[in-house]
Amino acid sequence: MHKFTPALILALAAGTFAGSSLALTSAEYSAARDRINADYKAAKAQCDKLKGNAEDICEEEAKGKRNIARAELEQQREPSDKNARAVELAKAKATYEVAEERCDDLRGEAEDRCEREARAAYDAAVERIRGK
Numbered sequence: 845m846h847k848f849t850p851a852l853i854l855a856l857a858a859g860t861f862a863g864s865s866l867a868l869t870s871a872e873y874s875a876a877r878d879r880i881n882a883d884y885k886a887a888k889a890q891c892d893k894l895k896g897n898a899e900d901i902c903e904e905e906a907k908g909k910r911n912i913a914r915a916e917l918e919q920q921r922e923p924s925d926k927n928a929r930a931v932e933l934a935k936a937k938a939t940y941e942v943a944e945e946r947c948d949d950l951r952g953e954a955e956d957r958c959e960r961e962a963r964a965a966y967d968a969a970v971e972r973i974r975g976k
Contacts, residue, residue, distance in 0.1 A: 868921045876917050884910040901945045908938025932973045940966035 868876070884906055891902035915934040919927040940962055947958035 868917075873917070873921055876920075877914075880910055880913045880917065883913070897945065897948050900948070901942060904938075904941045904945045908934075908941060912938055929973055933970065936966055936969035936973065939969075 887906035887909065888903060891899050891906060894902050912931065912934045915927070915931040919931050943962035943965070944959060947955050947962060950958050
């Protein structure tokens, strides 16, 4: 049986309060959200200089980075297993969306194989993340 000494209780309480002090203020959250959106707009503007599928790939990469950053911000704002999984899912989805766009550069069976492989990798990642 464990004995809880006053020193241990104080240490546990201090750790609890220290963890909560890391939460973002409303202003910090808003500023971070604005920075994420500005970064996305700047990346998307760079994509507009490209043509064809290269532009589509660039846009998917920009969207993926934005979505990952948003998920990470939510995890930073409110750390939890649910939000940690959301970050991992955002990463998996971004990887999948970019891979799908890259497959469009291929034709015929090579394109089909590429899409199947991208989907299989995504499905495996989702299953691993949800299984945690």
